[in-house]
Amino acid sequence: MTVKTKNVLVNMSGLSKIFPNGTTAVKDVNLEIKEGEFICFVGPSGCGKSTIFKMITGLEDHTNGELEIFGHSPDEARKQNEVAFVFQDHTLLPWKNVRDNVALPLQLKGVSKKERYAEAERVLELVGLAHTTTMLPRELSGGMKMRVSIARALVTRPRLLLMDEPFGALDEITRQSLQEELLNIWQKDSSMTVLFITHNVFEAVYLSSKVAVMTPGPGKISSNIEVPYAYPRGDQFRTTPEFGELVGDVSKVLDH
Amino acid sequence: MSMKNPALSTSLIKEKKWSFDIQTILFSLLKKVSLPILVFVVFVGGWELFCRATGIAHYILPAPSDIYLAAVANSENLLGAMFVTISSALMGFIMSVVLGISGAVLLASSKVIEKALYPYVVLLQTIPIIAIAPIIVIWFGAGTNAIVIIAFLIGFFPMLSNTLVGLNSTDSNLRNLFSLYNASKFQTMWRLRLPAALPYIVAGLKISCTLATIGVIAGEYIAGIGGGRGGLGYAITVAASNIQTAYLFACGLAASVLGIGFFLIINYISKLLLSSWHESEMDQQ
Numbered sequence: 001m002t003v004k005t006k007n008v009l010v011n012m013s014g015l016s017k018i019f020p021n022g023t024t025a026v027k028d029v030n031l032e033i034k035e036g037e038f039i040c041f042v043g044p045s046g047c048g049k050s051t052i053f054k055m056i057t058g059l060e061d062h063t064n065g066e067l068e069i070f071g072h073s074p075d076e077a078r079k080q081n082e083v084a085f086v087f088q089d090h091t092l093l094p095w096k097n098v099r100d101n102v103a104l105p106l107q108l109k110g111v112s113k114k115e116r117y118a119e120a121e122r123v124l125e126l127v128g129l130a131h132t133t134t135m136l137p138r139e140l141s142g143g144m145k146m147r148v149s150i151a152r153a154l155v156t157r158p159r160l161l162l163m164d165e166p167f168g169a170l171d172e173i174t175r176q177s178l179q180e181e182l183l184n185i186w187q188k189d190s191s192m193t194v195l196f197i198t199h200n201v202f203e204a205v206y207l208s209s210k211v212a213v214m215t216p217g218p219g220k221i222s223s224n225i226e227v228p229y230a231y232p233r234g235d236q237f238r239t240t241p242e243f244g245e246l247v248g249d250v251s252k253v254l255d256h
Numbered sequence: 257m258s259m260k261n262p263a264l265s266t267s268l269i270k271e272k273k274w275s276f277d278i279q280t281i282l283f284s285l286l287k288k289v290s291l292p293i294l295v296f297v298v299f300v301g302g303w304e305l306f307c308r309a310t311g312i313a314h315y316i317l318p319a320p321s322d323i324y325l326a327a328v329a330n331s332e333n334l335l336g337a338m339f340v341t342i343s344s345a346l347m348g349f350i351m352s353v354v355l356g357i358s359g360a361v362l363l364a365s366s367k368v369i370e371k372a373l374y375p376y377v378v379l380l381q382t383i384p385i386i387a388i389a390p391i392i393v394i395w396f397g398a399g400t401n402a403i404v405i406i407a408f409l410i411g412f413f414p415m416l417s418n419t420l421v422g423l424n425s426t427d428s429n430l431r432n433l434f435s436l437y438n439a440s441k442f443q444t445m446w447r448l449r450l451p452a453a454l455p456y457i458v459a460g461l462k463i464s465c466t467l468a469t470i471g472v473i474a475g476e477y478i479a480g481i482g483g484g485r486g487g488l489g490y491a492i493t494v495a496a497s498n499i500q501t502a503y504l505f506a507c508g509l510a511a512s513v514l515g516i517g518f519f520l521i522i523n524y525i526s527k528l529l530l531s532s533w534h535e536s537e538m539d540q541q
């Protein structure tokens with residue numbers, strides 16, 4: 001069992017978002033996220049998962065309630081470069097090679113070429129793509145592009161990693177091997193917290209230490225389900241009775 | 257092995273394909289051009305025969321052989337005129353590219369500026385160049401200056417509007433990514449929006465280079481030579497007033513050769529610029 005410290009990293013209380021057009025995307029969300037957790041947000045599309053992420057990164061303001069990240073406002077937290085984001089789409093720049101793509105966050109920060117390349121190579125090693133440094137995104141498969149995208153997120157050594165349906169567009173086999181890799185990377189860095197959006201209940205239970213189950217109309221967290229199963233989990237976890245039960249619990253909340 | 261070093265194996269495959277393909281490429285090229293060449297031969301031959309059979313006056317319809325002889329006899333003048341025209345076209349084109357792209361960057365960097373200025377840019381574009389040419393001649397004097405400015409004005413708008421559309425159509429996820437990493441406005445422009453607009457800029461280049469050649473020849477008509485050496489447009493006016501119809505045809509042909517040559521060069525440069533882009537990314541644009 002991994003021992004992880006318990007500082008509160010993200011605190012949402014009574015958090016709501018009403019868009020200018022009147023849509024209530026999320027209403028009264030309360031959630032305390034502790035350092036080192038792996039939390040999956042699962043729910044049907046349109047229930048406000050992405051909106052919560054956008055508020056955490058400060059891309060969208062919240063309209064009501066409180067939201068603190070490391071005790072700061074979202075904007076301040078983002079400026080400290082400790083929050084990283086992986087989108088469903090790989091969002092790689094087609095005209096830059098893999099290494100330059102991965103080093104981009106550091107380049108924008110003004111880190112020297114030598115330093116940022118060294119960091120890029122470190123994280124590419126981590127995702128098993130050390131041999132692709134000078135290749136262009138178009139030369140990579142979908143799964144490899146997603147790995148590069150994850151490497152880019154890790155390059156700033158973030159304390160908080162947000163992933164919005166990152167494996168949604170991948171085939172099941174690639175998806176499972178990436179899940180495995182992600183868990184490995186997360187375990188190596190005990191202080192990194194991962195928030196992961198998915199609409200796949202199996203993926204949520206397999207990955208997370210806690211599942212935040214969201215329901216629409218208006219978007220809210222209906223239930224937090226702990227997954228008390230030790231890491232590293234390995235494929236056998238998927239076939240245990242506990243796994244089945246937890247999947248059942250989550251699905252029950254979603255069906256309501 | 258192919259798993260370990262995909263870069264190596266793909267380059268091997270490419271090489272193999274290349275040496276194998278050279279025959280098929282030549283063959284398909286031959287197939288592609290043989291039909292147009294046949295049409296050309298039939299057309300020129302028919303024209304020549306028609307002129308000889310009917311004995312039509314040379315100053316009304318010169319035979320292809322007359323045109324060729326006129327071109328050879330005046331080759332020094334013709335080449336000189338071509339050189340003058342292409343120099344002016346190149347200058348006008350470079351001006352429209354530089355100012356078109358900078359103008360687009362300026363408009364795109366602030367919504368307020370864009371909203372305030374773009375309608376006027378469009379309005380200016382609708383004024384026919386013929387209508388403002390005399391003013392340009394009054395301001396800049398007859399000759400090269402006025403000619404280059406006319407060529408610039410014609411090529412400027414396509415360059416500006418293409419680049420502007422490109423700058424404004426950057427993928428919103430990519431823009432979010434840059435905001436997330438606290439990129440400055442300048443960084444977002446230089447590292448994201450401009451490179452992402454490249455396919456649009458390239459489309460603008462192709463339009464503007466064609467227009468610049470046309471603009472110069474039209475400009476030479478309107479603005480004369482003002483003491484300098486005359487280009488093709490000027491040569492055309494002279495040949496027309498002397499009823500040197502065969503030479504007139506030769507000038508027209510030279511103008512289209514220039515236009516096509518210029519376009520092919522820009523087309524080639526465009527391909528180089530976009531070499532790191534994948535076709536699929538181009539299709540999305």
Ligand SMILES: Nc1ncnc2c1ncn2[C@@H]1O[C@H](COP(=O)(O)OP(=O)(O)O)[C@@H](O)[C@H]1O
Nearest residue numbers: 019021023025044045046047048049050051052
């Ligand atoms: N910019 C926006 N303006 C208005 N409504 C929006 C905007 N973005 C999202 N919404 C609405 O907010 C709700 C939640 O969206 P989102 O967070 O993207 O859902 P999810 O990620 O769970 O699929 C949806 O009803 C969506 O239509």
Ligand SMILES: [Mg+2]
Nearest residue numbers: 049050051164
């Ligand atoms: Mg979403």
